[in-house]
Amino acid sequence: MDEALLRSLTPGVLTVLVRRGADFAAAEDAVQDALVEALRVWPDGRPRDARGWLVTVAWRKFLDATRADTARRRREGRVEEEPAPGPASGVDDTLQLYFLCAHPSLTPASAVALTLRAVGGLTTRQIAQAYLVPEATMAQRISRAKRTVSGVRLDRPGDVATVLRVLYLVFNEGYSGDVDLAAEAIRLTRQLAARIDHPEVAGLLALMLLHHARRAARTASDGSLVPLAEQDRGRWDTAAIAEGIGILQAALARDRLGEFQAQAAIAALHADAPTAEETDWVQIVEWYDELVRLTDSPVVRLNRAVAVGQADGPQAGLAALADLDAALPRHTAVAAYLQERAGDLTKAAQLYAEAAHKAPDLAERAHLTRQAARLNTLRHPRHSPPEA
Structure with a gap:
């Protein structure tokens, strides 16, 4: 049984039932009953028009459930007559x-x-x-x-x-349990992009592909986080990067800029840099300026402060950070990073420790704790033992 085929057909079948007058919950129940029936019957021979078969069976299941529910007799009179089995409409x-x-x-x-x-x-x-x-x-x-x-x-x-x-x-x-939600989101966004010609849909798909391309390099063998600048770029998925950049370029060429296209442009600049040192931070700041114009988001301004710190120096980054609410998520971690680059290891270590207490998950908390410990070691190196 091709479960992937059933999953791909389910949304269309569900929508047909809703269009015919079934409420969402009843339609979804009927479709699930039809899928169970398909799992029982199809191994002996899959119908030529699989979608049409599912629509017919699901609609029958819905009618049966409606007729059996005495509380819905009034609405039953408004239900369309059962259509004759046959090919389903080609409309998606x-x-x-x-x-x-x-x-x-x-x-x-x-x-x-x-x-x-x-x-x-x-x-x-x-x-x-x-x-x-x-x-x-x-x-x-x-x-x-x-x-x-x-x-x-x-x-x-x-x-x-x-x-x-x-x-x-x-x-x-991302990923947890037996479902890879990042991969599922990419699949659904591809599906959406095939159905609607919209540059922001393309922008989101490009953004997902570019982020997902770095997935294998984001964690070390022990599960610890690896910052972007320290990632092994040889582990990045170059095919996904090339696809993402191609989709993005086509979207940008339509001159209808939106926030997902701007985010994807930033991700593309990171992905396109052979090394962290060769990252075009000046252009990244320009894209963050576009994002600020589009969204006026405090989180975008926070990320822009990091980019400014890279492009124009840590003091410029700290100046950009000073205008933001210190209660913003990751504000303390960004301040710690910029203070370290500015040379104030004492302040940076203190801020890293503070940020660790605020971290939303264990992996980030462990990473920030290690950063604080690293700076404390640099500030107070242990004395080497005397020679024998």
Whole structure:
């Protein structure tokens, strides 16, 4: 049984049912029943029109469930007559499902979970494991999300920017459990890019590919974080970098700059540098200036301070940092880095230790603790033992 085929067909089948009048939760249940039926029947011979078969079976499952529910007799009268089995429409409705799962009425966490469930075809257990929460908790989150979007009609254009933010949230979760969410986000973004001609969709895909290309070099054999400047660039995925840069260049040529294209341009400059010392920091600062103009995000300004520190010297970086709220995530770590480059090892060590206490995860906390210890060792080297 080709489970990848079933996953690829599921979003389109689900969208057909919703368009025919099924509410989201009931449609999703019917599609799952149809998938179970496919797993039972298809090993003996897969139908020629697999999508059409799934649509027909799922619609029958929905009608059966509707007729069996006496509380829905009134709505049953409004349900379309069952269509005759046959080839499914060639219209691809999956794009509308992206919009539905990223509906503004959903919280970001719910939108991510629903996207992975409905568009990605992941099981509730897989999503729960990826987010390190109990399966029952994730099931409740997905159920609430389904109820929220039930009744939302698929007859209006959705917000592409919201869909992209949801996909980027998925990507940034990275890897945990038996689901590689970064790879899943890239797959879903590729799928979206095939359905919508939008430079920001291309920009997000390029950004994901460029970040993902460095994945193998981000951690050492003991699991510790390896900073970008210290990574073995020979371990970077050059094919993914080339693809990402090619997609980005095509998007930028359309002269409709957006934040994901600007972020991808920064990632491309890092990926294109043969060594850390050859990084074009001046151009990176210029791209951060574009990002600030587009988003006015404090986090973008924080990252810009690092780039300014590289391009114009640590004092310039500290001056840019001084204008930002010290409560920003990673503000203390950036200050520590810039103070070290400025030569104040005492202050830098103190700030690294402080940043370690604020770190959001163990890997980052361990990295910052090691940085503090390294500077303390430089400040107070142990005396060599006397010669015998």
